[in-house]
Amino acid sequence: MLLTILSSLAQDESRSISENSTWGIRRRFEQGKHKMSTKRFLGYDSDEEGHLIVNRQQAKIVVRLYEEFLSGKTVDYIARIFKAEKIRNWDGKYNWHASTLDSMLRNEKYMGDTILQKSYTADFLSKRRVVNDGDLPKYHIKKDHEPIMDIETWEAVRAELDRRAQYCTEHFTNAYSQKTETNPFYAKIICGNxxxxxxxxxxxxxxxxxxxxxxxxxxxxxNGHKICSNRYVTDETFKKLFVMSWNEIVEKQTNYQESWHDNIKGDDVLLKYKTRLVM
Ligand SMILES: [Zn+2]
Known part of the structure; x- marks a missing residue:
């Protein structure tokens, strides 16, 4: 019984410390003040006051990631490239995970903003953190620090992430690409039926x-039951067709100029980015 009383006292103590510090953190968030550890955060260091300062060397990797992604590669493929090229991660190692690269593509800090309280500690004892889905206020600070990515490229990446997710749903596939180096047509040929x-x-x-x-x-x-009767096509045929289509675009470039110029002037950030790549 004594142990129970003691442990419940300890729990109350822990709760009150936790609530006090949480209260302090949330008041600072309301004033737009925040401090974060940048040790594991590629692209930035922080000064004594906690302001984010661009780490020029690491920023190059962030830019490369965004550009490779928008050129059509998946985060799995980019992780393999980074490993092969012996590009160092924040810990100095050559280890790259697709999931980390994916969250880097979604991080608003790279375009200079900061969202505070994206997650919070739900349980003061286990310190379990959960994603804040609107249970607590979120604070979006615009132009909080120097950006690494310009806003247009950052938004193009968000649009491309959404486009790929939608593409997979529409064509009943769970991967947008797989082993592109050896299987470039994977998930790129759509049945007309x-x-x-x-x-x-x-x-x-x-x-x-x-x-x-x-x-x-x-x-x-x-269960192997044939639900679509569209015919087989050989690898060779696809290779020929691909080269034919590509040559057609190159040869008839002038025909596309007008629509390309419209794309550049339009509001679609993704179309704008991709058009610039071919012009
Ligand atoms: Zn089919």
Whole structure:
């Protein structure tokens, strides 16, 4: 019983310390004041007062990540590139995780803003942190510090993240790309019949020839029951068709100039960015 009383006293003590410090932090948030540790945060250091200062060396990696992503690569692929090129992470190691790169693409700090109280400690004993989905006020401070990314590129990345998510839903695929280095057509060929993506099948004929063909991905769904009868296409055909389409764009560039200029002047940040890449 004594132990129970003692432990409940200790709990109350812990709660009151926790509530006091939380109160202090939230009052500072309301005034737009905040301090964060930048040790694990790539691209910034902080001064004595907690202001974010751009780390020029690390900022180059952030810019590269945003550009590679907008050129069409996935975070998995970019992580492999960073590892292969021996680019150092904040801890000096060459370890890169796709999930970290993904959250870097979504972080508003890279365009100079700060959102305070994105998460909070829900349980003062276990220190469990949860995402703030509107239970507590959030504070969005605009132009809080020097940006690394310009606002247009940052917004283009957000639009591209949404576009890829929507693309996957529309075409019944759970990955936008996979092993692009060896399988560039993955999830990029859409069945004209049912809207599913085509998938690659490798097999050997009775005569012993290895063949790579593509078929509609809905073929092997619902226990192998064929729900779409669209035909097989060989790897070679896709390669030829791709080169033909690309050459057509290059040859008839002048035909596209007008719409490209419209894109540049328009409001669609993503279209604007991608048009600049081809012009
Ligand atoms: Zn189909």
């Amino acid at each position: 049912c809207g599913s993506t085509y998938s690659r099948v490798k097999y050997t004929t009775r005569a012993g020839t290895a063949i790579t063909k593509w078929r509609c991905g809905s073929c092997n769904k619902t």
